[in-house]
Amino acid sequence: xxxxxxxxxxxxxxxxxxxxxxxxxxxxxxxxxxxxxxxxxxxxxxxxxxxxxxxxxxxxxxxxxxxxxxxxxxxxxxxxxxxxxxxxxxxxxxxxxxxxxxxxxxxxxxxxxxxxxxxxxxxxxxxxxxxxxxxxxxxxxxxxxxxxxxxxxxxxxxxxxxxxxxxxxxxxxxxxxxxxxxxxxxxxxxxxxxxxxxxxxxxxxxxxxxxxxxxxxxxxxxxxxxxxxxxxxxxxxxxxxxxxxxxxxxxxxxxxxxxxxxxxxxxxxxxxxxxxxxxxxxxxxxxxxxxxxxxxxxxxxxxxxxxxxxxxxxxxxxxxxxxxxxxxxxxxxxxxxxxxxxxxxxxxxxxxxxxxxxxxxxxxxxxxxxxxxxxxxxxxxxxxxxxxxxxxxxxxxxxxxxxxxxxxxxxxxxxxxxxxxxxxxxxxxxxxxxxxxxxxxxxxxxxxxxxxxxxxxxxxxxxxxxxxxxxxxxxxxxxxxxxxxxxxxxxxxxxxxxxxxxxxxxxxxxxxxxxxxxxxxxxxxxxxxxxxxxxxxxxxxxxxxxxxxxxxxxxxxxxxxxxxxxxxxxxxxxxxxxxxxxxxxxxxxxxxxxxxxxxxxxxxxxxxxxxxxxxxxxxxxxxxxxxxxxxxxxxxxxxxxxxxxxxxxxxxxxxxxxxxxxxxxxxxxxxxxxxxxxxx
Ligand code: IVH
Numbered sequence: 019x020x021x022x023x024x025x026x027x028x029x030x031x032x033x034x035x036x037x038x039x040x041x042x043x044x045x046x047x048x049x050x051x052x053x054x055x056x057x058x059x060x061x062x063x064x065x066x067x068x069x070x071x072x073x074x075x076x077x078x079x080x081x082x083x084x085x086x087x088x089x090x091x092x093x094x095x096x097x098x099x100x101x102x103x104x105x106x107x108x109x110x111x112x113x114x115x116x117x118x119x120x121x122x123x124x125x126x127x128x129x130x131x132x133x134x135x136x137x138x139x140x141x142x143x144x145x146x147x148x149x150x151x152x153x154x155x156x157x158x159x160x161x162x163x164x165x166x167x168x169x170x171x172x173x174x175x176x177x178x179x180x181x182x183x184x185x186x187x188x189x190x191x192x193x194x195x196x197x198x199x200x201x202x203x204x205x206x207x208x209x210x211x212x213x214x215x216x217x218x219x220x221x222x223x224x225x226x227x228x229x230x231x232x233x234x235x236x237x238x239x240x241x242x243x244x245x246x247x248x249x250x251x252x253x254x255x256x257x258x259x260x261x262x263x264x265x266x267x268x269x270x271x272x273x274x275x276x277x278x279x280x281x282x283x284x285x286x287x288x289x290x291x292x293x294x295x296x297x298x299x300x301x302x303x304x305x306x307x308x309x310x311x312x313x314x315x316x317x318x319x320x321x322x323x324x325x326x327x328x329x330x331x332x333x334x335x336x337x338x339x340x341x342x343x344x345x346x347x348x349x350x351x352x353x354x355x356x357x358x359x360x361x362x363x364x365x366x367x368x369x370x371x372x373x374x375x376x377x378x379x380x381x382x383x384x385x386x387x388x389x390x391x392x393x394x395x396x397x398x399x400x401x402x403x404x405x406x407x408x409x410x411x412x413x414x415x416x417x418x419x420x421x422x423x424x425x426x427x428x429x430x431x432x433x434x435x436x437x438x439x440x441x442x443x444x445x446x447x448x449x450x451x452x453x454x455x456x457x458x459x460x461x462x463x464x465x466x467x468x469x470x471x472x473x474x475x476x477x478x479x480x481x482x483x484x485x486x487x488x489x490x491x492x493x494x495x496x497x498x499x500x501x502x503x504x505x506x507x508x509x510x511x512x513x514x515x516x517x518x519x520x521x522x523x524x525x526x527x528x529x530x531x532x533x534x535x536x537x538x539x540x541x542x543x544x545x546x547x548x549x550x551x552x553x554x555x556x557x558x559x560x561x562x563x564x565x566x567x568x569x570x571x572x573x574x575x576x577x578x579x580x581x582x583x584x585x586x587x588x589x590x591x592x593x594x595x596x597x598x599x600x601x602x603x604x605x606x607x608x609x610x611x612x613x614x615x616x617x618x619x620x621x622x623x624x625x626x627x628x629x630x631x632x633x634x635x636x637x638x639x640x641x642x643x644x645x646x647x648x649x650x651x652x653x654x655x656x657x658x659x660x661x662x663x664x665x666x667x668x669x670x671x672x673x674x675x676x677x678x679x680x681x682x683x684x685x686x687x688x689x690x691x692x693x694x695x696x697x698x
Pocket of ligand 1: 099100101102103131132133134135136137138139154189190242243303321322325
């Protein structure tokens with residue numbers, strides 16, 4: 019094929035694919051099969067690879083991602099991305115209308131739309147081309163996440179129709195329920211932690227470093243506001259309707275009205291429709307339609323006076339208690355779980371809810387077969403909020419918390435100052451051992467990702483590992499050929515996990531690679547109670563070696579700025595156990611990093627005990643680099659100002675509210691040269 023021919027074909031394929039994308043993702047009415055679509059896309063990718071001179075950043079071939087971003091550049095919004103004032107009360111909606119009538123001297127047109135529960139995004143188009151996508155950030159500045167957002171199929175990369183030459187459009191990125199469940203199913207199978215709700219998974223996705231991973235997530239985007247100089251109308255609703263013609267996805271659930279009753283009808287209708295919607299909403303937004311009227315009404319410090327969000331209460335359902343089961347975690351804590359008659363709630367089917375501890379069971383006065391009220395708020399994790407007592411049968415017996423560990427039969431204990439019962443048999447109780455190993459290999463600890471959850475279980479059940487030290491003596495032939503079939507459960511299919519050649523090799527390599535994991539993460543991986551990532555880092559930097567941590571007494575520990583009595587007690591208890599000492603010796607022999615290397619420990623900890631908040635941008639350093647520098651010299655960096663903050667390090671465009679607060683509370687404000695002076 020000649021170059022000109024290739025160019026023509028690339029243009030034609032791009033045009034067709036754009037149209038098919040729009041049909042499928044925006045209009046939900048595809049006209050060709052997925053297979054036909056994939057064939058066209060493959061051809062385009064092939065041609066663009068062969069003729070890179072004709073490849074365009076906004077080509078439909080770029081939807082599959084591939085760009086890696088380490089640090090997302092900070093971008094200042096042309097107009098700040100404000101938030102909405104919220105209310106749960108209809109009276110306040112009436113008051114909102116009265117205030118507006120008073121200010122404008124008449125009733126304006128209002129637009130009612132859904133309040134999507136996702137992450138806000140601002141996208142700039144120039145001459146109809148997708149140019150840049152920026153997160154809301156602190157409202158003034160956000161992160162440039164262009165490469166990731168380009169992969170979202172319902173966002174047009176090239177506009178059609180009579181669109182303005184320069185345009186900023188804002189909307190909400192979200193994960194529909196189906197997509198959310200799919201991702202969590204995949205994560206569960208891979209032994210990765212589950213997302214708590216669709217919003218968390220959407221915001222996590224937007225900030226991923228590898229855009230081809232984002233492309234695999236079925237994200238969607240609905241737009242709700244348009245900004246720019248040459249917009250076709252001076253009103254919100256009319257512009258949104260035009261934007262639909264340019265290729266944007268605009269909500270079907272939107273009305274324009276002057277009538278307050280219609281506003282309430284819309285609110286009630288949407289509250290009723292909420293359980294059936296395929297995505298999460300948390301309320302309805304009411305906006306004044308006309309731009310001039312919006313201008314007249316103006317803004318408060320944080321939100322426009324021309325809009326308000328009516329938020330829905332958490333969704334509720336009632337269902338019956340089938341039984342209570344008990345789960346033992348890696349620290350031995352026993353959590354009661356209510357097994358429920360399956361009930362649809364906020365887009366998913368609820369079958370279980372945590373009862374947290376014995377006190378909650380007592381407080382609910384839970385009885386066999388009780389009819390329960392279940393609620394789901396911001397979190398996808400359901401909560402039992404009450405019992406319908408009048409429904410209870412006369413002979414229903416109360417639920418008693420168990421006395422013995424459901425896994426190993428040991429008598430449970432309870433510390434007076436803690437709510438949870440625990441199984442003290444930490445040395446031999448299977449879920450505790452497996453839990454500790456799973457924690458040890460997890461991503462933020464030793465990061466042995468070739469050993470997902472199901473695999474630890476197989477190694478444990480075959481007697482190959484009894485403690486994390488055993489991982490380091492595993493030989494290829496010990497584990498090759500092991501397998502287990504996990505039966506189908508809930509909506510998960512039956513699956514077989516087997517240790518074939520490649521898997522086994524990956525596991526052995528993964529374990530070997532973990533010998534390089536730095537000391538602070540090894541300390542975290544041990545799973546000492548109350549020693550999370552941050553505390554592990556503090557202990558590692560302070561004591562510099564495992565021997566020094568192990569021989570520290572209460573006093574020496576409490577002397578450290580961030581360490582309190584509870585953590586200190588837990589560390590001392592942990593290391594006074596002879597089994598711990600044995601484990602540490604084995605891990606040392608295996609070659610794990612048990613101290614901070616000499617050259618690192620000589621860095622003067624000039625910022626020890628000092629807490630910084632970094633705001634704004636700096637010429638030669640990214641904010642992350644500066645934060646690293648702070649930690650490197652022993653300081654701490656946090657995101658918001660508090661009584662513990664010592665310095666606000668302010669760059670260009672530092673948050674005005676931060677500057678104001680720092681001044682008011684007498685927190686020293688530094689510029690970059692002053693900060694560097696501290697390090698001399
Ligand atoms: S309008 C100042 N419309 O809610 C105008 N926002 O609290 C603010 N949101 O960050 C934006 N659905 O992420 C608007 N239909 C909608 C919305 C909406 C969800 C989010 C948005 C914003 C937050 C404001």
